[in-house]
Amino acid sequence: MPASSHDFPPAVLVTGCSSGIGAAIARGLRDRGYRVFATYRDPRDGERLGKEGLEPVALELADPDSVAACAGEVTERSSGRLQALVNNAAYGQPGAVEDLSRDVLRHQFEVNLLGTHDLTVRLLPAFRRQGGGRVINMSSVLGLVALPYRGAYNATKFALEGLTDTLRLELAGTGVLPILIEPGPIASRFREHALTAFRENIDVAASAHRDAYREELGARLESEGKAPFTLGPEAVLAKTVKALEARSPRPRYYVTLPTYLLATLKRALPTSALDSVLRRIG
Numbered sequence: 001m002p003a004s005s006h007d008f009p010p011a012v013l014v015t016g017c018s019s020g021i022g023a024a025i026a027r028g029l030r031d032r033g034y035r036v037f038a039t040y041r042d043p044r045d046g047e048r049l050g051k052e053g054l055e056p057v058a059l060e061l062a063d064p065d066s067v068a069a070c071a072g073e074v075t076e077r078s079s080g081r082l083q084a085l086v087n088n089a090a091y092g093q094p095g096a097v098e099d100l101s102r103d104v105l106r107h108q109f110e111v112n113l114l115g116t117h118d119l120t121v122r123l124l125p126a127f128r129r130q131g132g133g134r135v136i137n138m139s140s141v142l143g144l145v146a147l148p149y150r151g152a153y154n155a156t157k158f159a160l161e162g163l164t165d166t167l168r169l170e171l172a173g174t175g176v177l178p179i180l181i182e183p184g185p186i187a188s189r190f191r192e193h194a195l196t197a198f199r200e201n202i203d204v205a206a207s208a209h210r211d212a213y214r215e216e217l218g219a220r221l222e223s224e225g226k227a228p229f230t231l232g233p234e235a236v237l238a239k240t241v242k243a244l245e246a247r248s249p250r251p252r253y254y255v256t257l258p259t260y261l262l263a264t265l266k267r268a269l270p271t272s273a274l275d276s277v278l279r280r281i282g
């Protein structure tokens with residue numbers, strides 16, 4: 001059950017609820033009795049979320065005005081009392097590091113890091129005023145280890161790890177707890193969206209990596225949900241509930257076997273040995 005000192009349902013804001021992990025978290029928290037503000041971009045998704053008993057709020061993370069409007073709307077509608085922010089929305093831009101244009105890399109950071117940071121700092125004053133709250137950031141196993149052709153996404157998730165670790169140190173004693181969730185492969189629309197970003201932004205024919213793109217990357221992105229050890233999004237919901245409701249939550253929650261395995265190998269192996277493992281699974 002949600003912990004709340006108030007006599008009305010505790011409220012949470014979950015970003016990126018049109019599909020996948022965000023949708024599962026929003027519905028799961030609603031079912032546990034939370035009042036859930038659920039963000040969307042396409043108005044048709046907003047309408048659908050409203051019919052599901054969620055409170056839709058528009059949010060485009062790459063647009064600072066949209067982030068400000070979302071934070072303002074949620075602060076007002078929740079009377080400044082939010083139990084948690086779940087920063088879930090993000091996308092993956094595949095492609096070799098040398099094939100990323102400055103604009104493409106910038107957009108990946110605008111969405112996955114800068115918009116997320118902006119939304120968080122806009123809500124922190126309310127968390128501070130009420131003497132606590134949880135900022136649950138959806139990172140990834142790719143925030144812990146790198147893989148070939150994931151450089152843009154790796155960079156944003158490594159940055160999210162750094163920002164969250166720093167925030168945790170800075171907020172010590174305030175009652176506001178930043179927490180990272182580290183999923184490995186989860187069935188969602190993530191790969192479909194990554195394939196679109198790949199097709200739109202990477203010039204395969206002009207790339208030194210074109211053979212690898214044609215032989216490996218394309219096939220992998222098209223195999224939606226079929227990576228080994230893939231779990232359903234409810235596995236991430238379960239860890240999010242722990243992050244939200246545990247009296248003393250951990251700073252990091254791992255989801256899926258690959259996350260446990262690779263996080264352990266990262267701690268145990270020298271970089272060159274870890275590289276040879278990562279090259280094989282990349």
Ligand SMILES: NC(=O)c1ccc[n+]([C@@H]2O[C@H](COP(=O)([O-])OP(=O)(O)OC[C@H]3O[C@@H](n4cnc5c(N)ncnc54)[C@H](OP(=O)(O)O)[C@@H]3O)[C@@H](O)[C@H]2O)c1
Pocket residue numbers: 015016017018019020021022040041042059060061062087088089090091111138139140141182183184185186187188189190191193
């Ligand atoms: N699936 C995995 O294997 C996996 C593994 C590790 C970590 N993760 C992380 O889990 C989180 C959720 O991903 P998912 O797997 O559920 O993928 P998904 O099905 O593609 O969902 C991503 C969500 O983010 C939203 N979003 C994307 N760009 C946005 C933007 N510019 N502004 C606002 N919202 C935006 C999407 O909205 P639209 O529908 O409007 O695009 C969608 O609701 C992400 O942080 C991802 O990095 C996923």
